[in-house]
Amino acid sequence: MVPLSAYVAVSAILFGIGLLGVLIRRNFIIVLMAVEIMLNAANINLVAFSHYLESMAGQIVALFVIAIAAGEAAVGLAIIIVVFRGKISTNVDEMNLLKW
């Protein structure tokens, strides 16, 4: 039997990796991928607690998280396409203006 702490530890490590990715990468698309890693870490947590505390609520919230991740990816990538069309760069350091 795997203890609940093991799942929560995996989730914590994945969340740390995602946070690091958001902070150290310079490519906007990779930053969005790191956000996806963080959302997955949250999902592991939700499902693990749902299993060990015997309640369905965690799995349902995880489903909502997946739906919102899909919306976030669609809008984020549309913004990347717009920025790339205007400026030919996906570097987060060079995106410092709201309007140009």
Add this chain to the structure above:
Amino acid sequence: MVPFFFAYFAVVSIVSGALTIALRSPVHCGLALLALLLHVAGLFVLLNAEFLFAVQVIVYAGAILVLYLFVLMLLNLKTDERHLHTKYAVILFAGIAVCGELVLLVMQSPFAGAKGDAPAGAILKDGSSYAIGIKMFSDYLLPFEIVGIFLLGAIIGAIVLAKTPSEERET
């Protein structure tokens, strides 16, 4: 058998997560992210959440990741010489410290709480999809509808943002 599979899925998902943020080429990062998503789906199976496993494979690995790879191919990015932030060593140190502290805290905590109304036996009898469906369309009906509205807004937003500017507005 379960601890063995748990170790495999956990180790591979952590390694592929690290590769996702460490690899230089964006397409390789996307493929590492695919490995991460599939192994997280494996963890869901170990937790008796078959429906979430299917949703993870279809929506995440199938739809979202294809969207990422599609945009990567569309933009045809050249690989940067410097793909990391200038002060990445400081951030890396701070991040690993925070991560280690989190894991230490988590391993010491005795997680416990009131048990809910869905023991594993009852879920296994009718299947996870049945249990989720009953709960989703009774107690969580309003959030479900709100997510529908949210997705509609996301679709319209993405179309409006990514549309090519029309010629008549410029002239």
